[in-house]
Structures are given as C-alpha cells and as structure tokens.
Amino acid sequence: MPGITREEVAHLARLARLELKPEELDHFAGQLDDIIGAVARVSEVADQDVPPTSHPLPLTNVMRADEVRPSLTPEQALSGAPAQEQQRFKVPQILGEE
Amino acid sequence: MTATTTPELLSYEDALATYDPVMGLEVHVELGTKTKMFCGCSTELKQDANSQTCPTCLGLPGALPVVNETGVESAVKIGLALNCSIAEWCRFARKNYFYPDMPKNFQTSQYDEPIAFDGYLDVQLEDGEVFRVEIERAHMEEDTGKSTHVGGATGRIHGAQHSLLDYNRAGIPLIEIVTKPIVGAGERAPEVAKAYVAELREVIRALGVSEARMEQGQMRCDVNLSLMPKGSEKFGTRSETKNVNSLRSVERAARFEIQRHAAVLSSGGSIVQETRHFHEDEGTTTSGRVKEEAEDYRYFPEPDLVPVAPPREWVEQLRAGLPELPLAQRNRLIAEWGISAHDMQSIRNAGAIAPIVATIEAGADAASARKWWMGELARSANEQGVDLAALPITPVQVARVSELVAKGDLNDKLARQVIDGVLKGEGTPDEVVDKRGLKVVSDEGALSAAVDEAIAGNAGIVAKIQSGKVAAAGALVGAVMKATRGQADAARVKELILEKLGVSEG
Numbered sequence: 001m002p003g004i005t006r007e008e009v010a011h012l013a014r015l016a017r018l019e020l021k022p023e024e025l026d027h028f029a030g031q032l033d034d035i036i037g038a039v040a041r042v043s044e045v046a047d048q049d050v051p052p053t054s055h056p057l058p059l060t061n062v063m064r065a066d067e068v069r070p071s072l073t074p075e076q077a078l079s080g081a082p083a084q085e086q087q088r089f090k091v092p093q094i095l096g097e098e
Numbered sequence: 099m100t101a102t103t104t105p106e107l108l109s110y111e112d113a114l115a116t117y118d119p120v121m122g123l124e125v126h127v128e129l130g131t132k133t134k135m136f137c138g139c140s141t142e143l144k145q146d147a148n149s150q151t152c153p154t155c156l157g158l159p160g161a162l163p164v165v166n167e168t169g170v171e172s173a174v175k176i177g178l179a180l181n182c183s184i185a186e187w188c189r190f191a192r193k194n195y196f197y198p199d200m201p202k203n204f205q206t207s208q209y210d211e212p213i214a215f216d217g218y219l220d221v222q223l224e225d226g227e228v229f230r231v232e233i234e235r236a237h238m239e240e241d242t243g244k245s246t247h248v249g250g251a252t253g254r255i256h257g258a259q260h261s262l263l264d265y266n267r268a269g270i271p272l273i274e275i276v277t278k279p280i281v282g283a284g285e286r287a288p289e290v291a292k293a294y295v296a297e298l299r300e301v302i303r304a305l306g307v308s309e310a311r312m313e314q315g316q317m318r319c320d321v322n323l324s325l326m327p328k329g330s331e332k333f334g335t336r337s338e339t340k341n342v343n344s345l346r347s348v349e350r351a352a353r354f355e356i357q358r359h360a361a362v363l364s365s366g367g368s369i370v371q372e373t374r375h376f377h378e379d380e381g382t383t384t385s386g387r388v389k390e391e392a393e394d395y396r397y398f399p400e401p402d403l404v405p406v407a408p409p410r411e412w413v414e415q416l417r418a419g420l421p422e423l424p425l426a427q428r429n430r431l432i433a434e435w436g437i438s439a440h441d442m443q444s445i446r447n448a449g450a451i452a453p454i455v456a457t458i459e460a461g462a463d464a465a466s467a468r469k470w471w472m473g474e475l476a477r478s479a480n481e482q483g484v485d486l487a488a489l490p491i492t493p494v495q496v497a498r499v500s501e502l503v504a505k506g507d508l509n510d511k512l513a514r515q516v517i518d519g520v521l522k523g524e525g526t527p528d529e530v531v532d533k534r535g536l537k538v539v540s541d542e543g544a545l546s547a548a549v550d551e552a553i554a555g556n557a558g559i560v561a562k563i564q565s566g567k568v569a570a571a572g573a574l575v576g577a578v579m580k581a582t583r584g585q586a587d588a589a590r591v592k593e594l595i596l597e598k599l600g601v602s603e604g
C-alpha cells in the first residue's frame with residue numbers, strides 16, 4: 001500500500017482552499033494513510049465476483065414527476081447564513097478568480 | 099516574456115496555410131422543465147433572490163435529491179435526436195470543487211457514464227454543404243447559482259471584496275453536449291462551429307425541451323481549440339473559451355483563437371492549457387484560470403441517487419415520437435415549396451421557417467405565406483430589431499390576410515396596410531379592414547366609370563395600346579388605381595381597359 005505523500009496532502013489542501021502548516025502536512029499524510037488503509041481492507045473481503053457498488057439498495061429509476069413544490073422563503077433560506085446582503089448569501093471573494 | 103493584454107495575432111490566411119484547426123464544442127442547454135433537476139423548486143427564476151430554494155438545492159445536511167423524470171426524458175430525447183446510443187444503466191457523479199456558486203461544494207453531474215453517447219449531427223453551412231459533427235456524449239447535470247462580485251474593483255484591499263450569491267438558478271437541469279474533436283474543417287472551422295450551434299439549437303427547439311435562447315443564457319457554448327501543423331495527426335495543446343453566448347460570437351471566438359494560437363506557435367512559443375474569456379465588444383479572448391485536471395474534481399458516484407436505467411421499450415417509444423428534425427424538414431420544404439437551397443437558407447436565417455409553416459397550416463398557400471413573412475414582416479422585424487416570432491401578428495392572422503387577397507377583397511397594397519394596422523395594435527385583420535375602410539372597389543359600375551375617365555384623359559397612351567403596345571396599359575392601370583385610392587383590383591382594371599379598347603393580351 002503506497003503511502004500518501006505530503007505533496008498529495010498539499011495538493012488536496014489547495015483544492016479545498018485550506019491553509020496547512022508544514023508539520024500539519026506530515027500529520028495529515030499519516031492520518032489519511034491510516035484511513036485509506038482501513039477502507040482498502042474491504043477489497044480483501046470482496047472477491048472478484050462482487051461488483052463495485054455505489055448504493056446499498058438494488059434500486060434503479062427512482063424519480064419524481066415534474067411538479068412544483070413550495071420552496072423556502074428567502075428569510076428561511078438565509079436563516080443559516082453567517083452573513084447576508086441584498087437578500088443574498090455573502091461570502092468572501094474566492095482567490096484565483098478575477 | 100511579459101504578458102500583454104492584446105495577444106499577437108497571425109493573419110487568418112497565414113494561420114491556415116501552416117496549421118489545421120481542431121475544435122471541440124461543449125454546449126450547455128438549460129431544460130425547460132417546471133422544476134429543478136433534483137428538487138421540486140420552480141425554475142421560473144423570479145427576480146426575488148433566493149426565493150426558489152429548498153434544503154436540497156441549498157445542500158443542507160440530510161436533504162435528499164430525487165431525479166426529475168421529465169429531465170431524464172428530455173435528455174434521452176436529445177440523445178436520440180443526436181443519433182446517440184442511450185445508456186442501459188448510468189449514474190450521477192459528484193464533481194467536487196471549491197466555489198460558492200454551488201452551495202453543496204459539488205455539482206451533481208455525470209462522469210464516465212453519460213446517459214447518451216456516440217452520436218452525430220449533420221449541420222448545414224451557409225452554402226448548403228452538409229458537415230457531419232460527431233457527438234462524444236450528452237450528459238445530465240445541474241446549473242449553478244448566480245454570483246455578484248462586490249467591492250474592490252480598484253485599489254484592491256485584501257479582504258474588502260466579497261461575493262453575493264443567489265441560488266434560484268442552482269439545480270436547474272442542464273444537458274451538456276460534447277462533440278468529438280472536429281478535424282478536417284480547415285478554414286471553414288469557425289463557420290462549422292457556428293453552424294453546429296445553430297443546428298443544435300434548432301434541434302433542441304424542435305424537440306420542445308428548451309427554448310434555447312442564447313441571449314438569456316439558456317444555451318451556452320464553450321469553444322475548445324487547438325492547432326496542429328498541416329499534415330500532422332497529433333493534436334496540439336488546446337485553449338477553452340468559456341461561455342460564448344451568440345452564434346456570431348462562436349464563429350468569432352474560433353477565428354480569434356486560430357489566429358492567436360498560430361502567432362504563438364509560429365514564433366516558437368507553446369500554448370498554455372487554460373480557460374479563456376471571450377469579450378463580445380472587441381471579439382477577443384483573454385486568459386482565465388489555468389485548467390484544473392479532471393482528477394482535481396475528485397469525481398465519484400453520487401451515493402444519494404440510485405442509477406438511471408432507461409427501459410428499452412420507453413426509449414423506443416420516445417424514438418418513435420421524435421418530431422421531424424430541422425435538416426430533414428428543410429429538405430422536405432425545399433421540395434414541397436419548389437424553392438432553391440439558397441432561398442431556404444435565407445428563410446432559415448430570418449427565423450421564418452416556423453411562422454411560414456404555421457401560416458400554411460392555417461390555410462394560406464405556400465407562396466403567399468413566404469411572400470408576407472419574408473417581405474413585409476421581415477422588413478418590419480428588421481426595423482424594430484426583433485425576431486419575426488416576436489412581432490405582434492400571428493400566423494393565423496397572416497393566413498387571413500392571404501385569404502382576403504385570394505378572395506379579391508384586398509389587393510397587395512391594401513393587404514400591406516392591413517398588416518401595418520395589425521402590427522400597430524389596431525386589431526385583427528378584419529377589424530383593421532373595417533376601421534380603415536379598406537376594400538377593393540368591386541362595384542363594376544364605379545370601376546367602369548374610372549376606366550372610362552382614364553381612357554378619355556390619356557389619348558397618347560391609348561394610341562400606343564391600340565398600336566399593339568399592350569404593356570403601355572400599365573400606365574392606365576396606375577391612373578385608375580390612383581383614382582380609386584388603390585382600392586381597385588389591378589388585374590380586373592387591366593381586363594376592363596383592354597376590353598374597352600378592343601385589344602387582346604399577348
């Protein structure tokens with residue numbers, strides 16, 4: 001089982017816009033390694049004849065008719081927002097976008 | 099090397115003499131469903147920000163998405179119309195990225211299991227030539243919210259800028275249609291790109307799955323372009339010009355990128371794989387962000403949704419119910435109306451096919467339906483800068499005008515006045531006829547008197563006619579029409595004149 005490198009952790013952190021200190025990179029590399037190792041044990045149990053699955057229930061085509069249901073009011077929708085302005089969610093400007 | 103705001107360009111001719119363009123077009127179509135893709139929120143897009151959201155489309159913990167049946171049906175219809183195979187079984191996937199336009203922090207999309215794949219669309223260029231564009235895939239996904247960036251445009255103070263998010267649009271069903279690399283179009287590549295988007299838009303409208311109004315963002319195109327040296331088969335590095343939102347812009351963006359790539363490559367530089375922004379006003383592109391790799395999106399199957407497995411009988415039912423597609427319709431109409439491919443292209447460019455067809459269905463004959471829509475009405479739409487379909491006159495009303503002309507109640511000149519009245523909101527054609535008192539003078543006595551008067555007052559012309567120059571009768575017809583304020587039937591007037599002078603036509 002190849003280990004997770006600190007470069008990979010740094011890359012993931014960048015994608016998630018997380019700022020990590022150098023010592024944290026090593027710390028999380030070890031932790032992610034443990035997690036992936038634990039999950040990988042599933043493939044030891046599952047044999048070749050068990051197909052990979054993304055859902056526990058053997059269902060397909062669960063759909064709803066195209067009928068409008070009531071939405072939240074703007075007040076309700078914004079009730080959990082840390083900040084708002086002009087009835088909109090207010091978020092910090094995302095870096096890397098002009 | 100320093101970055102410049104206006105990139106160097108090679109002339110289009112020089113670029114094409116050295117390189118072959120390769121294009122990939124990605125078109126997003128917003129479906130016209132009543133509700134969003136995974137929740138029952140309306141897609142009506144009220145101005146009222148954040149008034150069409152719910153726990154699902156806001157990505158609140160514990161909310162569960164459920165697929166919109168009509169969204170899937172529309173996707174299958176689009177796939178079938180594009181000659182695609184329809185997946186027997188496919189899943190949604192999470193496309194993870196950190197940007198606040200999706201409150202969930204991911205977009206629900208499809209990754210390696212699109213609902214439709216491996217198709218083609220035949221597109222027709224201005225001169226009538228047909229070019230086949232291969233389709234890679236069409237997949238289902240959802241639209242993002244709308245962000246407004248506020249503050250700090252100048253004098254950027256760190257932390258002073260912020261964005262405001264309205265999630266009314268987040269979750270509206272989108273179908274993304276991706277072509278295979280388009281090679282071999284050569285200098286016509288920009289024209290092919292435009293023709294493809296035009297043909298696709300007509301297909302989408304014919305299917306009735308979206309109005310596909312580009313100016314309203316219901317259809318948006320990304321133009322991927324690269325160059326390879328002539329004779330080579332190895333694709334170059336591509337740029338992706340995002341959100342090119344009119345047919346004309348698609349053509350201009352492709353052309354600009356060909357010239358820009360050629361300038362970079364022929365001076366020994368290399369193309370950076372990046373997204374670029376198209377600027378409508380200047381017709382140029384500028385650098386956006388460096389493209390993330392697909393693996394950076396960390397796609398994985400969406401665990402909250404079960405797979406979609408369109409039953410084969412249902413797919414066949416949808417296939418059987420497909421309408422006639424635009425290219426086939428145009429070819430049929432060319433034959434039925436007995437017009438040239440060039441005439442059809444003019445009618446198509448004017449957006450007049452549907453109104454003419456509807457006018458014929460309402461009882462008009464093909465020639466007069468074409469005449470009114472391509473003449474008087476096209477002029478009026480042009481003057482006002484609107485689509486033909488936006489004119490305040492219906493095909494049924496145009497058919498009525500045409501009927502009044504056929505019955506002899508109106509002549510062309512009066513009919514134009516009737517149309518003018520309808521366009522000015524004076525009512526239906528019959529109401530305009532009544533209000534303006536427009537009727538062909540069919541009282542033979544009055545007409546006969548007017549003809550006699552014209553003959554008496556134009557001895558010279560009469561002599562000409564009697565010496566065999568029948569064409570000179572036109573001047574007398576004109577005199578009678580003037581005397582009757584245009585309300586006479588010109589053909590009948592001519593008959594009367596010749597009759598009275600004892601001359602026979604031809």
Ligand SMILES: [Zn+2]
Pocket residue numbers: 134137138139150151152153154155156269
């Ligand atoms: Zn919702």
